[in-house]
Amino acid sequence: MFHDIVVPLDGSSLAECAIGPAGWIATECGARLHLVRVHVRRDAAPAQDSVARAADARYVHELAGWIREGSNHETVDVVLDGSPALAIADYADRVNADLIVMTTHGRSGIERRQFGSVAAVVAHHVACPVILARGEPGEYVPRQVPLERIVLAVDGTERPEDVQTLALRLGRLGHPSLRIVRTLTPALVSQPAYAGAVEDRGEREMVAAAESHLCGSVARLRAAGMRTEILVTVTDDSPRAILEAAERDGADAIVTLGQRR
Secondary structure, three states, rough: OOEEEEEOOOOOHHHHHHHOHHHHHHHOOOOEEEEEEEEEOOOOOOOHHHHHHHHHHHHHHHHHHHHHHHOOOEEEEEEEOOOOHHHHHHHHHHOOEEEEEEEEEOOOOOOHHHHOOOOHHHHEEEOOOEEEEEOOOEEOOOOOOOOOOEHHHHHHHHHHHHHHHHHHHHHHHOOEEEEEEEEEEEOOOOOOOOOHHHHHHHHHHHHHHHHHHHHHHHHHHHHHHOOOEEEEEOEEEEHHHHHHHHHHHOEEEEEEOOOOO
């Protein structure tokens, strides 16, 4: 299962929405929560910056104290300095985190920029999975929130056994339904007179090959009792395709394997 879960916070109620699902996972697994606030230095005098950093530390410490009062899992708080994504990734490595839970927009439309900025950089620099949980600005969800519908985004570089292992770990958390979304970039084909037909055939072959690559994993997951489906799509905008798939499914979260494997 999971042992150390990092929850990055930026002081917003949207980021705090990640505490709900992270707390639920921590309770299910007996894991430790790491609440992380990255202090970004502004163009201010050293004394002013020191005051701002102290405010960041007070914010995350008070939030951790509040969580400790209402749960039985260990919660630690830390303030980091530097670039938010890289500082989060470095901290996750240092504490051997096996999961990072962040928040993205949900019901009224997931914003692509939330998926494509800090979260994408974090996922690129860590070896552990990253969960993008659904949330809304101004909606802080203090209660523990189960994940019932999950989109697992893959790009074809993952080993099938890694996908299966992560899916099974998620499956032990309340048996969620899982859709594995594989995105492909458009096939690069020559452009003769019948180029359209060649391109269509090339894309169909790409999709079929990707589906075949995932079929073994899906069969094993279904045999283990997990409700699992596949979606393979050809797109030149993978983040948007993944986000749209999550919206169509009403997914509670998008999960990516860490890309530094």
